[in-house]
Amino acid sequence: MSLVVFEDFTIAAAAAVLKLTPGSAKTRMHRARQRMKTALTGTHYVPTPITVLEGERS
Known part of the structure; x- marks a missing residue:
């Protein structure tokens, strides 16, 4: 992250440096x-649980 944020590398350039x-x-x-x-x-990210109703299971 520091290469992109502080050193102004593109994500592709940072990827190349980090292999x-x-x-x-x-x-x-x-x-x-x-x-x-x-x-x-x-804050914390809390994913919303997916409710499966009876008869809708795949």
């Missing part, structure tokens, strides 16, 4: 941003 695929670098950036948002706001 990652661009997709995995993008995923890591997304997760880092989620963790930072949680740390700054003090």
